Amino acid sequence: MHKWNRKHLLSIEELSREEILTVLQTAESFKDISLRPIKKSPVLRGKTIVLLFYEPSTRTSNSFSLAAKRLSADVVNISVNASSVQKGESLIDTAKNIEALKIHTIIIRHSRAGAPMILARHIDASVINAGDGYHEHPTQALLDMFTIKQRKGFFEGLKVTIVGDILHSRVARSNIWGLSKLGAEVTVCGPPTMIPVDIEAMGAKVSYNLKEAVADADVVNLLRVQFERESGVLFPSVREYAAMFSMDDEMEKYLKEDALIMHPGPINRGVEISSRMADGKRSVILEQVTNGLAVRMAVLYLISGEKEKTRKSSL
Amino acid sequence: MNERSIMTEDEIKRAMMRIAHEILEKNAERENLALVGIRTRGVFLAQRLQENIKGIEGITVPMGILDITLHRDDLDQLPTMPIVGKTEINFDIADKIVIIVDDVLFSGRTVRAALDEIIDFGRPKKIQLAVLVDRGHRELPIKADYVGKNIPTSLSEQVKVSLKEHDEEEGVKILCTNGTESTF
Numbered sequence: 253m254h255k256w257n258r259k260h261l262l263s264i265e266e267l268s269r270e271e272i273l274t275v276l277q278t279a280e281s282f283k284d285i286s287l288r289p290i291k292k293s294p295v296l297r298g299k300t301i302v303l304l305f306y307e308p309s310t311r312t313s314n315s316f317s318l319a320a321k322r323l324s325a326d327v328v329n330i331s332v333n334a335s336s337v338q339k340g341e342s343l344i345d346t347a348k349n350i351e352a353l354k355i356h357t358i359i360i361r362h363s364r365a366g367a368p369m370i371l372a373r374h375i376d377a378s379v380i381n382a383g384d385g386y387h388e389h390p391t392q393a394l395l396d397m398f399t400i401k402q403r404k405g406f407f408e409g410l411k412v413t414i415v416g417d418i419l420h421s422r423v424a425r426s427n428i429w430g431l432s433k434l435g436a437e438v439t440v441c442g443p444p445t446m447i448p449v450d451i452e453a454m455g456a457k458v459s460y461n462l463k464e465a466v467a468d469a470d471v472v473n474l475l476r477v478q479f480e481r482e483s484g485v486l487f488p489s490v491r492e493y494a495a496m497f498s499m500d501d502e503m504e505k506y507l508k509e510d511a512l513i514m515h516p517g518p519i520n521r522g523v524e525i526s527s528r529m530a531d532g533k534r535s536v537i538l539e540q541v542t543n544g545l546a547v548r549m550a551v552l553y554l555i556s557g558e559k560e561k562t563r564k565s566s567l
Numbered sequence: 568m569n570e571r572s573i574m575t576e577d578e579i580k581r582a583m584m585r586i587a588h589e590i591l592e593k594n595a596e597r598e599n600l601a602l603v604g605i606r607t608r609g610v611f612l613a614q615r616l617q618e619n620i621k622g623i624e625g626i627t628v629p630m631g632i633l634d635i636t637l638h639r640d641d642l643d644q645l646p647t648m649p650i651v652g653k654t655e656i657n658f659d660i661a662d663k664i665v666i667i668v669d670d671v672l673f674s675g676r677t678v679r680a681a682l683d684e685i686i687d688f689g690r691p692k693k694i695q696l697a698v699l700v701d702r703g704h705r706e707l708p709i710k711a712d713y714v715g716k717n718i719p720t721s722l723s724e725q726v727k728v729s730l731k732e733h734d735e736e737e738g739v740k741i742l743c744t745n746g747t748e749s750t751f
Protein backbone atom coordinates (compact mmCIF):
# COMPACT_ATOMS: atom_id res chain seq x y z
CA MET A 253 0.00 0.00 0.00
CA HIS A 254 1.24 3.44 -0.94
CA LYS A 255 2.17 5.65 1.98
CA TRP A 256 1.09 9.27 2.23
CA ASN A 257 3.96 11.75 2.39
CA ARG A 258 2.17 15.04 1.93
CA LYS A 259 2.00 17.79 4.46
CA HIS A 260 -0.81 19.66 2.67
CA LEU A 261 -3.86 18.85 0.61
CA LEU A 262 -3.97 21.68 -1.93
CA SER A 263 -5.38 20.12 -5.10
CA ILE A 264 -6.37 16.86 -6.75
CA GLU A 265 -4.23 17.79 -9.76
CA GLU A 266 -1.04 17.24 -7.76
CA LEU A 267 -2.10 13.86 -6.32
CA SER A 268 -1.10 10.57 -7.88
CA ARG A 269 -3.60 7.81 -8.54
CA GLU A 270 -2.08 5.87 -5.61
CA GLU A 271 -2.45 8.81 -3.24
CA ILE A 272 -6.12 9.21 -4.17
CA LEU A 273 -6.68 5.50 -3.56
CA THR A 274 -4.88 5.75 -0.20
CA VAL A 275 -7.34 8.45 0.91
CA LEU A 276 -10.32 6.39 -0.28
CA GLN A 277 -9.10 3.27 1.50
CA THR A 278 -8.39 5.15 4.72
CA ALA A 279 -11.85 6.75 4.55
CA GLU A 280 -13.38 3.28 4.48
CA SER A 281 -11.86 2.51 7.88
CA PHE A 282 -12.90 5.88 9.29
CA LYS A 283 -16.49 5.57 8.09
CA ASP A 284 -17.11 2.90 10.71
CA ILE A 285 -16.13 5.18 13.60
CA SER A 286 -19.29 7.23 13.00
CA LEU A 287 -21.37 4.06 13.34
CA ARG A 288 -20.02 3.07 16.77
CA PRO A 289 -21.61 3.78 20.13
CA ILE A 290 -18.61 5.99 20.95
CA LYS A 291 -18.03 8.08 17.83
CA LYS A 292 -14.59 9.24 18.74
CA SER A 293 -10.99 8.18 18.23
CA PRO A 294 -8.03 9.68 20.11
CA VAL A 295 -5.78 9.89 17.09
CA LEU A 296 -5.50 13.70 16.79
CA ARG A 297 -5.56 14.34 20.53
CA GLY A 298 -3.62 17.50 21.37
CA LYS A 299 -3.77 18.88 17.84
CA THR A 300 -5.49 22.17 17.03
CA ILE A 301 -7.23 22.70 13.72
CA VAL A 302 -8.35 26.12 12.49
CA LEU A 303 -11.17 26.66 10.03
CA LEU A 304 -10.47 29.89 8.14
CA PHE A 305 -13.41 30.54 5.84
CA TYR A 306 -13.45 33.63 3.63
CA GLU A 307 -16.64 32.45 1.92
CA PRO A 308 -19.93 31.29 3.40
CA SER A 309 -20.21 27.53 3.89
CA THR A 310 -22.26 25.36 6.15
CA ARG A 311 -21.82 21.81 5.00
CA THR A 312 -18.10 21.86 4.27
CA SER A 313 -17.14 23.71 7.44
CA ASN A 314 -19.48 21.62 9.62
CA SER A 315 -18.22 18.45 8.02
CA PHE A 316 -14.57 19.38 8.62
CA SER A 317 -15.36 20.55 12.13
CA LEU A 318 -17.15 17.31 13.05
CA ALA A 319 -14.44 15.21 11.37
CA ALA A 320 -11.78 16.95 13.48
CA LYS A 321 -13.81 16.51 16.66
CA ARG A 322 -14.42 12.81 16.03
CA LEU A 323 -10.63 12.45 15.91
CA SER A 324 -10.28 14.35 19.22
CA ALA A 325 -8.66 17.50 17.77
CA ASP A 326 -9.56 20.95 19.07
CA VAL A 327 -11.31 23.13 16.51
CA VAL A 328 -11.32 26.89 16.20
CA ASN A 329 -13.64 28.62 13.75
CA ILE A 330 -12.56 31.93 12.34
CA SER A 331 -15.40 33.56 10.50
CA VAL A 332 -14.14 36.37 8.39
CA ASN A 333 -16.99 38.78 9.00
CA ALA A 334 -16.12 38.97 12.66
CA SER A 335 -12.35 39.06 12.27
CA SER A 336 -9.73 41.68 11.64
CA VAL A 337 -9.82 40.86 7.92
CA GLN A 338 -12.57 43.45 7.94
CA LYS A 339 -9.99 45.86 9.32
CA GLY A 340 -7.71 45.29 6.36
CA GLU A 341 -5.37 42.50 7.52
CA SER A 342 -3.77 40.52 4.67
CA LEU A 343 -4.21 36.77 4.21
CA ILE A 344 -0.60 36.01 5.14
CA ASP A 345 -0.72 38.23 8.23
CA THR A 346 -3.94 36.60 9.36
CA ALA A 347 -2.43 33.15 8.87
CA LYS A 348 0.82 34.03 10.66
CA ASN A 349 -1.16 35.36 13.60
CA ILE A 350 -3.16 32.15 13.72
CA GLU A 351 0.02 30.12 13.50
CA ALA A 352 1.51 32.07 16.39
CA LEU A 353 -1.14 30.34 18.51
CA LYS A 354 0.72 27.03 17.82
CA ILE A 355 -1.87 25.30 15.73
CA HIS A 356 -1.27 22.29 13.45
CA THR A 357 -3.59 22.64 10.50
CA ILE A 358 -5.41 25.45 8.73
CA ILE A 359 -8.43 24.55 6.60
CA ILE A 360 -9.02 27.45 4.26
CA ARG A 361 -11.78 28.46 1.87
CA HIS A 362 -11.11 31.55 -0.20
CA SER A 363 -12.71 33.27 -3.18
CA ARG A 364 -9.32 33.57 -4.92
CA ALA A 365 -7.76 30.62 -6.70
CA GLY A 366 -4.34 29.82 -5.26
CA ALA A 367 -4.90 31.30 -1.79
CA PRO A 368 -4.22 27.92 -0.06
CA MET A 369 -0.96 27.53 -2.01
CA ILE A 370 0.23 30.98 -0.92
CA LEU A 371 -0.60 30.07 2.66
CA ALA A 372 1.27 26.78 2.42
CA ARG A 373 4.38 28.60 1.23
CA HIS A 374 4.39 31.09 4.09
CA ILE A 375 3.54 29.07 7.17
CA ASP A 376 4.71 25.87 8.84
CA ALA A 377 1.27 24.47 9.62
CA SER A 378 -0.44 22.00 7.30
CA VAL A 379 -2.94 23.55 4.89
CA ILE A 380 -6.09 21.94 3.52
CA ASN A 381 -7.86 23.56 0.60
CA ALA A 382 -11.61 23.65 1.30
CA GLY A 383 -12.33 25.43 -1.99
CA ASP A 384 -10.38 28.22 -3.70
CA GLY A 385 -12.15 30.37 -6.25
CA TYR A 386 -12.88 28.52 -9.48
CA HIS A 387 -9.80 26.35 -9.00
CA GLU A 388 -10.31 23.24 -6.86
CA HIS A 389 -12.31 21.69 -4.02
CA PRO A 390 -10.26 18.56 -3.32
CA THR A 391 -12.23 17.03 -0.44
CA GLN A 392 -15.50 17.34 -2.36
CA ALA A 393 -13.99 15.42 -5.27
CA LEU A 394 -12.56 12.82 -2.87
CA LEU A 395 -15.94 12.29 -1.23
CA ASP A 396 -17.59 12.04 -4.65
CA MET A 397 -15.03 9.42 -5.70
CA PHE A 398 -15.47 7.60 -2.38
CA THR A 399 -19.25 7.49 -2.90
CA ILE A 400 -18.77 6.15 -6.43
CA LYS A 401 -16.31 3.53 -5.16
CA GLN A 402 -18.69 2.36 -2.44
CA ARG A 403 -21.62 2.11 -4.87
CA LYS A 404 -19.93 0.95 -8.07
CA GLY A 405 -16.75 -0.66 -6.78
CA PHE A 406 -14.55 0.36 -9.71
CA PHE A 407 -13.47 3.37 -11.82
CA GLU A 408 -11.84 1.90 -14.91
CA GLY A 409 -14.09 2.73 -17.88
CA LEU A 410 -16.86 4.11 -15.65
CA LYS A 411 -18.81 6.89 -17.39
CA VAL A 412 -19.36 10.00 -15.29
CA THR A 413 -21.29 13.00 -16.55
CA ILE A 414 -20.97 16.36 -14.79
CA VAL A 415 -23.80 18.78 -15.55
CA GLY A 416 -23.97 22.53 -15.02
CA ASP A 417 -21.71 25.53 -14.75
CA ILE A 418 -18.40 23.81 -15.40
CA LEU A 419 -16.60 27.11 -15.99
CA HIS A 420 -17.18 28.39 -12.47
CA SER A 421 -17.04 25.04 -10.70
CA ARG A 422 -14.10 24.03 -8.54
CA VAL A 423 -16.04 20.83 -7.79
CA ALA A 424 -16.07 19.93 -11.49
CA ARG A 425 -12.39 20.70 -11.93
CA SER A 426 -11.30 18.56 -8.96
CA ASN A 427 -13.60 15.75 -10.04
CA ILE A 428 -12.27 15.75 -13.61
CA TRP A 429 -8.66 15.56 -12.38
CA GLY A 430 -9.40 12.77 -9.93
CA LEU A 431 -11.74 10.64 -12.01
CA SER A 432 -9.44 10.77 -15.04
CA LYS A 433 -6.51 9.60 -12.91
CA LEU A 434 -8.60 6.65 -11.74
CA GLY A 435 -9.50 5.69 -15.30
CA ALA A 436 -13.09 6.93 -15.48
CA GLU A 437 -14.43 8.67 -18.60
CA VAL A 438 -15.74 12.13 -17.79
CA THR A 439 -18.25 14.05 -19.91
CA VAL A 440 -19.22 17.61 -19.05
CA CYS A 441 -22.56 19.03 -20.10
CA GLY A 442 -24.04 22.52 -19.88
CA PRO A 443 -24.78 25.68 -21.86
CA PRO A 444 -21.83 26.66 -24.13
CA THR A 445 -21.28 29.80 -22.03
CA MET A 446 -20.56 27.60 -19.02
CA ILE A 447 -18.10 25.20 -20.63
CA PRO A 448 -14.46 26.33 -20.47
CA VAL A 449 -12.70 26.32 -23.86
CA ASP A 450 -9.74 24.22 -22.71
CA ILE A 451 -11.74 21.54 -20.89
CA GLU A 452 -10.84 18.77 -23.36
CA ALA A 453 -7.19 19.23 -22.44
CA MET A 454 -8.08 18.00 -18.94
CA GLY A 455 -9.37 14.76 -20.45
CA ALA A 456 -13.12 15.45 -20.44
CA LYS A 457 -15.56 15.13 -23.33
CA VAL A 458 -18.08 17.90 -23.98
CA SER A 459 -21.79 17.62 -24.70
CA TYR A 460 -24.43 20.33 -24.99
CA ASN A 461 -27.35 17.91 -24.92
CA LEU A 462 -28.35 16.48 -21.56
CA LYS A 463 -30.26 13.51 -22.97
CA GLU A 464 -27.21 12.36 -24.92
CA ALA A 465 -24.85 13.08 -22.05
CA VAL A 466 -26.73 10.97 -19.49
CA ALA A 467 -27.82 8.16 -21.83
CA ASP A 468 -24.94 5.79 -21.03
CA ALA A 469 -23.73 7.46 -17.84
CA ASP A 470 -23.06 5.34 -14.75
CA VAL A 471 -22.94 8.47 -12.62
CA VAL A 472 -24.54 11.88 -13.15
CA ASN A 473 -23.12 14.62 -10.96
CA LEU A 474 -25.30 17.74 -11.00
CA LEU A 475 -23.71 21.02 -10.04
CA ARG A 476 -25.61 23.69 -8.21
CA VAL A 477 -26.58 26.78 -10.21
CA GLN A 478 -24.58 29.39 -8.34
CA PHE A 479 -26.93 32.34 -8.23
CA GLU A 480 -24.46 34.23 -6.04
CA ARG A 481 -21.79 34.04 -8.75
CA GLU A 482 -21.85 35.02 -12.40
CA SER A 483 -24.17 32.23 -13.48
CA GLY A 484 -27.10 34.61 -13.72
CA VAL A 485 -25.65 36.36 -16.75
CA LEU A 486 -24.60 33.18 -18.56
CA PHE A 487 -28.07 31.96 -19.47
CA PRO A 488 -31.21 33.92 -20.38
CA SER A 489 -33.37 32.72 -17.49
CA VAL A 490 -33.52 30.08 -14.80
CA ARG A 491 -36.56 28.63 -16.57
CA GLU A 492 -34.64 28.19 -19.78
CA TYR A 493 -31.71 26.58 -17.96
CA ALA A 494 -34.08 24.21 -16.17
CA ALA A 495 -35.83 23.33 -19.42
CA MET A 496 -32.58 22.25 -21.06
CA PHE A 497 -30.30 21.04 -18.27
CA SER A 498 -32.48 20.03 -15.33
CA MET A 499 -32.53 16.43 -14.11
CA ASP A 500 -36.33 16.48 -14.03
CA ASP A 501 -38.89 13.65 -13.94
CA GLU A 502 -38.89 13.61 -17.75
CA MET A 503 -35.15 12.84 -17.86
CA GLU A 504 -35.57 9.68 -15.80
CA LYS A 505 -36.40 7.55 -18.84
CA TYR A 506 -33.07 8.40 -20.46
CA LEU A 507 -31.05 7.21 -17.45
CA LYS A 508 -29.56 3.78 -16.96
CA GLU A 509 -31.37 1.68 -14.39
CA ASP A 510 -28.37 1.69 -12.03
CA ALA A 511 -27.16 5.23 -12.67
CA LEU A 512 -26.23 7.25 -9.59
CA ILE A 513 -27.48 10.81 -9.15
CA MET A 514 -25.05 12.97 -7.22
CA HIS A 515 -25.07 16.61 -6.16
CA PRO A 516 -22.57 18.49 -3.98
CA GLY A 517 -25.40 20.47 -2.35
CA PRO A 518 -27.12 22.63 -1.44
CA ILE A 519 -29.68 21.62 -4.05
CA ASN A 520 -32.02 24.06 -5.80
CA ARG A 521 -35.13 21.91 -6.20
CA GLY A 522 -36.77 22.56 -9.54
CA VAL A 523 -33.65 24.14 -11.04
CA GLU A 524 -30.87 21.60 -11.56
CA ILE A 525 -32.90 18.69 -10.17
CA SER A 526 -36.55 17.86 -9.53
CA SER A 527 -37.71 16.82 -6.08
CA ARG A 528 -38.62 13.35 -7.28
CA MET A 529 -35.14 12.77 -8.67
CA ALA A 530 -33.42 14.28 -5.65
CA ASP A 531 -35.32 11.96 -3.31
CA GLY A 532 -35.50 9.01 -5.71
CA LYS A 533 -33.87 5.58 -5.68
CA ARG A 534 -30.88 6.63 -7.79
CA SER A 535 -30.02 9.60 -5.57
CA VAL A 536 -26.98 9.25 -3.30
CA ILE A 537 -26.99 12.93 -2.28
CA LEU A 538 -27.29 12.28 1.46
CA GLU A 539 -24.77 9.44 1.31
CA GLN A 540 -22.34 12.00 -0.08
CA VAL A 541 -22.79 14.02 3.11
CA THR A 542 -22.13 10.98 5.33
CA ASN A 543 -19.13 10.00 3.22
CA GLY A 544 -17.78 13.55 3.33
CA LEU A 545 -17.25 13.12 7.05
CA ALA A 546 -15.27 9.89 6.58
CA VAL A 547 -13.15 11.35 3.78
CA ARG A 548 -12.31 14.47 5.79
CA MET A 549 -11.37 12.34 8.79
CA ALA A 550 -9.05 10.37 6.51
CA VAL A 551 -7.44 13.53 5.12
CA LEU A 552 -6.94 15.07 8.56
CA TYR A 553 -5.40 11.80 9.75
CA LEU A 554 -3.06 11.36 6.78
CA ILE A 555 -1.65 14.90 6.73
CA SER A 556 -1.05 14.88 10.48
CA GLY A 557 1.73 12.35 10.07
CA GLU A 558 4.93 14.19 9.55
CA LYS A 559 7.32 15.18 12.27
CA GLU A 560 7.97 18.86 12.88
CA LYS A 561 11.51 18.61 11.54
CA THR A 562 10.61 17.06 8.24
CA ARG A 563 7.49 19.09 7.58
CA LYS A 564 8.95 22.01 5.66
CA SER A 565 10.71 20.07 2.96
CA SER A 566 7.76 18.08 1.71
CA LEU A 567 5.65 20.73 -0.01
CA MET B 568 21.05 -13.69 9.52
CA ASN B 569 20.72 -16.60 11.91
CA GLU B 570 17.38 -18.36 12.29
CA ARG B 571 16.08 -21.27 14.31
CA SER B 572 12.71 -22.96 14.48
CA ILE B 573 10.75 -22.67 17.73
CA MET B 574 7.37 -24.17 16.82
CA THR B 575 6.36 -26.45 13.95
CA GLU B 576 2.96 -26.59 12.28
CA ASP B 577 1.95 -29.52 14.52
CA GLU B 578 3.04 -27.75 17.66
CA ILE B 579 1.03 -24.65 16.72
CA LYS B 580 -1.99 -26.85 16.10
CA ARG B 581 -1.68 -28.56 19.48
CA ALA B 582 -1.10 -25.26 21.30
CA MET B 583 -4.23 -23.72 19.75
CA MET B 584 -6.25 -26.81 20.69
CA ARG B 585 -4.97 -26.62 24.29
CA ILE B 586 -5.83 -22.89 24.47
CA ALA B 587 -9.38 -23.63 23.24
CA HIS B 588 -9.76 -26.20 26.06
CA GLU B 589 -8.33 -23.76 28.61
CA ILE B 590 -10.74 -21.02 27.52
CA LEU B 591 -13.68 -23.38 28.03
CA GLU B 592 -12.29 -24.64 31.33
CA LYS B 593 -11.86 -21.12 32.69
CA ASN B 594 -15.17 -19.70 31.47
CA ALA B 595 -18.32 -21.57 32.44
CA GLU B 596 -20.60 -19.08 30.68
CA ARG B 597 -20.11 -20.33 27.12
CA GLU B 598 -22.98 -18.20 25.80
CA ASN B 599 -21.12 -15.01 26.71
CA LEU B 600 -17.79 -15.89 25.10
CA ALA B 601 -16.48 -13.80 22.19
CA LEU B 602 -13.17 -13.77 20.32
CA VAL B 603 -11.46 -10.78 18.74
CA GLY B 604 -8.31 -11.18 16.68
CA ILE B 605 -5.79 -8.38 16.30
CA ARG B 606 -4.86 -7.65 12.69
CA THR B 607 -3.18 -9.36 10.91
CA ARG B 608 -2.21 -12.79 12.26
CA GLY B 609 -4.32 -12.61 15.40
CA VAL B 610 -7.37 -12.79 13.14
CA PHE B 611 -6.39 -16.20 11.76
CA LEU B 612 -5.54 -17.52 15.21
CA ALA B 613 -8.94 -16.33 16.49
CA GLN B 614 -10.60 -18.17 13.59
CA ARG B 615 -8.74 -21.35 14.55
CA LEU B 616 -9.84 -20.98 18.19
CA GLN B 617 -13.41 -20.47 17.00
CA GLU B 618 -13.23 -23.71 15.00
CA ASN B 619 -11.60 -25.59 17.86
CA ILE B 620 -14.25 -24.45 20.34
CA LYS B 621 -16.94 -25.50 17.89
CA GLY B 622 -15.29 -28.89 17.58
CA ILE B 623 -15.17 -29.37 21.35
CA GLU B 624 -18.50 -27.89 22.48
CA GLY B 625 -20.52 -27.57 19.29
CA ILE B 626 -21.08 -23.84 19.77
CA THR B 627 -20.08 -21.01 17.45
CA VAL B 628 -18.53 -18.21 19.45
CA PRO B 629 -18.91 -14.75 17.84
CA MET B 630 -15.67 -13.41 16.40
CA GLY B 631 -14.49 -9.89 15.59
CA ILE B 632 -11.46 -8.20 14.08
CA LEU B 633 -9.49 -5.40 15.74
CA ASP B 634 -7.34 -2.80 14.04
CA ILE B 635 -5.39 -1.00 16.76
CA THR B 636 -3.70 1.64 14.58
CA LEU B 637 -5.72 4.60 15.86
CA HIS B 638 -4.81 3.78 19.46
CA ARG B 639 -1.07 3.36 18.95
CA ASP B 640 0.95 5.46 21.38
CA ASP B 641 3.78 6.15 18.91
CA LEU B 642 1.81 7.95 16.16
CA ASP B 643 3.41 11.28 17.11
CA GLN B 644 6.84 9.81 16.45
CA LEU B 645 6.18 8.33 13.03
CA PRO B 646 7.26 10.11 9.85
CA THR B 647 4.15 9.00 7.97
CA MET B 648 0.86 7.80 9.31
CA PRO B 649 0.35 4.04 9.05
CA ILE B 650 -2.53 2.68 6.97
CA VAL B 651 -5.65 2.23 9.08
CA GLY B 652 -7.53 -1.03 8.69
CA LYS B 653 -11.10 -1.73 9.66
CA THR B 654 -12.21 -2.90 13.07
CA GLU B 655 -15.12 -5.26 12.58
CA ILE B 656 -17.11 -6.16 15.67
CA ASN B 657 -20.60 -7.02 14.50
CA PHE B 658 -22.00 -8.16 17.84
CA ASP B 659 -22.83 -6.37 21.08
CA ILE B 660 -19.84 -6.73 23.38
CA ALA B 661 -21.70 -5.49 26.47
CA ASP B 662 -21.47 -8.14 29.23
CA LYS B 663 -19.44 -10.49 27.00
CA ILE B 664 -16.26 -12.24 27.99
CA VAL B 665 -14.03 -10.95 25.23
CA ILE B 666 -10.85 -12.86 24.45
CA ILE B 667 -8.24 -10.85 22.59
CA VAL B 668 -6.12 -13.06 20.31
CA ASP B 669 -2.69 -12.12 18.94
CA ASP B 670 0.35 -13.93 17.62
CA VAL B 671 3.20 -12.48 19.69
CA LEU B 672 3.11 -10.76 23.08
CA PHE B 673 6.15 -8.49 23.38
CA SER B 674 6.09 -4.97 24.87
CA GLY B 675 2.37 -5.13 25.65
CA ARG B 676 1.70 -1.88 23.78
CA THR B 677 -0.42 -3.52 21.09
CA VAL B 678 -2.60 -5.13 23.76
CA ARG B 679 -2.95 -1.78 25.56
CA ALA B 680 -4.15 -0.23 22.28
CA ALA B 681 -6.49 -3.19 21.71
CA LEU B 682 -8.06 -2.69 25.15
CA ASP B 683 -8.83 0.94 24.29
CA GLU B 684 -10.25 0.00 20.90
CA ILE B 685 -12.56 -2.60 22.48
CA ILE B 686 -13.83 -0.15 25.11
CA ASP B 687 -14.97 2.14 22.23
CA PHE B 688 -17.59 -0.50 21.47
CA GLY B 689 -19.01 -0.81 24.99
CA ARG B 690 -18.31 -2.41 28.35
CA PRO B 691 -17.50 -6.12 28.28
CA LYS B 692 -17.87 -8.20 31.43
CA LYS B 693 -14.28 -9.40 31.19
CA ILE B 694 -11.40 -9.15 28.77
CA GLN B 695 -8.84 -11.95 28.56
CA LEU B 696 -5.75 -12.37 26.41
CA ALA B 697 -4.62 -15.37 24.33
CA VAL B 698 -1.30 -15.36 22.47
CA LEU B 699 0.58 -17.95 20.47
CA VAL B 700 3.99 -16.78 21.70
CA ASP B 701 5.06 -14.77 24.74
CA ARG B 702 8.60 -13.50 24.12
CA GLY B 703 8.93 -11.31 27.25
CA HIS B 704 10.31 -7.74 27.49
CA ARG B 705 7.07 -6.18 28.68
CA GLU B 706 6.96 -2.38 28.87
CA LEU B 707 3.48 -2.26 30.39
CA PRO B 708 1.82 -4.24 33.20
CA ILE B 709 0.08 -6.75 30.91
CA LYS B 710 -0.05 -10.54 31.23
CA ALA B 711 -1.57 -13.17 28.97
CA ASP B 712 -4.26 -15.56 30.27
CA TYR B 713 -3.49 -18.20 27.64
CA VAL B 714 -0.04 -18.76 26.13
CA GLY B 715 0.88 -21.17 23.36
CA LYS B 716 4.58 -21.09 24.19
CA ASN B 717 6.85 -18.96 26.35
CA ILE B 718 10.03 -18.12 24.48
CA PRO B 719 12.82 -16.26 26.28
CA THR B 720 14.43 -13.92 23.77
CA SER B 721 16.96 -11.13 23.65
CA LEU B 722 16.02 -7.73 22.26
CA SER B 723 18.26 -8.21 19.24
CA GLU B 724 16.22 -11.22 18.20
CA GLN B 725 13.05 -11.15 16.15
CA VAL B 726 10.18 -13.61 16.48
CA LYS B 727 8.60 -14.48 13.16
CA VAL B 728 5.21 -16.17 13.10
CA SER B 729 4.07 -17.59 9.77
CA LEU B 730 0.53 -18.88 9.28
CA LYS B 731 -0.76 -20.74 6.25
CA GLU B 732 -3.70 -18.36 5.80
CA HIS B 733 -1.41 -15.36 5.35
CA ASP B 734 2.12 -16.59 4.69
CA GLU B 735 3.45 -19.31 2.46
CA GLU B 736 4.54 -21.53 5.32
CA GLU B 737 3.56 -22.30 8.89
CA GLY B 738 5.77 -22.10 11.97
CA VAL B 739 7.47 -19.87 14.54
CA LYS B 740 11.11 -18.88 14.10
CA ILE B 741 13.63 -16.71 15.90
CA LEU B 742 15.77 -14.47 13.73
CA CYS B 743 18.92 -12.77 14.98
CA THR B 744 19.16 -9.18 13.82
CA ASN B 745 21.33 -6.32 14.93
CA GLY B 746 18.85 -3.51 14.51
CA THR B 747 16.04 -2.73 16.90
CA GLU B 748 12.50 -3.27 15.68
CA SER B 749 9.27 -1.47 16.38
CA THR B 750 7.49 -2.93 19.37
CA PHE B 751 4.15 -2.82 17.51
